[in-house]
Amino acid sequence: MxxxxxxxxxxxxxxxxxxxxxxxxxxxPGKVGIKISTGEAGNHNYLxxxxxxxxxxxxxxxxxxxxxxxxxxxxQTERHLETAREHGFLDIxxxxxxxxxxxxxxxxxxxxxxxIDIVGEHIDNYDSFLNLAHFKGHEMAGFGGVIKxxxxxxxxxxxxxxxxxxxxxxxxxxxxxGIMADVEGSLAAKQDGxxxxxxxxxxxxxDYVNGKADDGQPRMLYxxxxxxLSRDCDCAxxxxxxxxxxxxxxxxxxxxxxxxxxxxMVKNSTDPGRDSFMERVTGQNGEHILEYAEQxxxxxxxxELINLD
Numbered sequence: 001m002x003x004x005x006x007x008x009x010x011x012x013x014x015x016x017x018x019x020x021x022x023x024x025x026x027x028x029p030g031k032v033g034i035k036i037s038t039g040e041a042g043n044h045n046y047l048x049x050x051x052x053x054x055x056x057x058x059x060x061x062x063x064x065x066x067x068x069x070x071x072x073x074x075x076q077t078e079r080h081l082e083t084a085r086e087h088g089f090l091d092i093x094x095x096x097x098x099x100x101x102x103x104x105x106x107x108x109x110x111x112x113x114x115x116i117d118i119v120g121e122h123i124d125n126y127d128s129f130l131n132l133a134h135f136k137g138h139e140m141a142g143f144g145g146v147i148k149x150x151x152x153x154x155x156x157x158x159x160x161x162x163x164x165x166x167x168x169x170x171x172x173x174x175x176x177x178g179i180m181a182d183v184e185g186s187l188a189a190k191q192d193g194x195x196x197x198x199x200x201x202x203x204x205x206x207d208y209v210n211g212k213a214d215d216g217q218p219r220m221l222y223x224x225x226x227x228x229l230s231r232d233c234d235c236a237x238x239x240x241x242x243x244x245x246x247x248x249x250x251x252x253x254x255x256x257x258x259x260x261x262x263x264x265m266v267k268n269s270t271d272p273g274r275d276s277f278m279e280r281v282t283g284q285n286g287e288h289i290l291e292y293a294e295q296x297x298x299x300x301x302x303x304e305l306i307n308l309d
């Protein structure tokens with residue numbers, strides 16, 4: 001079986017972001033949602049509007065987000081839009097908070113954990129999506145790339161609580177107070193369960209969006225930008241400073257291969273901050289999300305890196 005193609009370019013520029021999208025050789029049809037993280041108020045590591053503007057304009061895309069499940073600058077639609085405005089995103093495109101007017105349930109096929117995923121109802125307003133992720137560390141997931149951006153990122157606030165609690169609650173308040181699912185075994189078992197929930201729901205989003213196509217062409221494409229490589233996520237209001245130098249941009253039609261390639265690039269780096277970043281990943285058994293995502297047929301970890309430089 002042929003290896004999955006993952007494209008790479010070292011220099012992180014608006015021009016190269018467009019170039020690597022073009023290298024995928026797929027034109028996303030219709031109305032395109034561009035899923036990014038607009039960054040928590042106080043955070044400075046998110047993908048900057050000036051970096052993504054040319055690609056957003058090329059696709060005539062709408063920046064899409066969902067409200068978060070914790071108190072902060074993005075937990076309510078009005079505050080979320082104001083944070084997006086402060087960070088400059090409304091200067092380059094329309095921003096749509098997909099759960100602003102409600103949520104819908106979509107099926108999780110052959111699930112181990114969650115029978116449904118709860119996503120912003122505006123998902124149905126789009127014909128296709130570009131998952132444009134800032135690759136970085138994450139306090140709970142170990143790392144965040146396109147899989148997390150598609151799982152937690154597409155989930156409504158209650159959907160986020162549902163995933164984080166392994167299906168125990170849809171209430172953000174209950175989730176934040178520490179109510180978890182009754183999972184047999186250790187805290188490590190619960191951590192792996194959380195990672196598996198993310199993989200399952202990310203695949204559910206892909207199945208739902210691609211399931212609307214009748215021409216066999218993908219309706220979702222994936223890009224990871226490896227810059228501002230902090231141990232903390234863009235959801236942190238006061239993240240740790242980046243611990244590694246910028247590494248480049250990667251793109252693929254396969255989210256599992258793409259996240260694996262990005263993580264491998266960090267693992268194989270000689271950057272002095274590599275050990276600090278990987279400590280966050282291994283401390284949460286973060287690579288398990290890729291193992292499980294491949295197991296459930298979401299994608300392949302076997303890839304060929306194609307250097308565009």
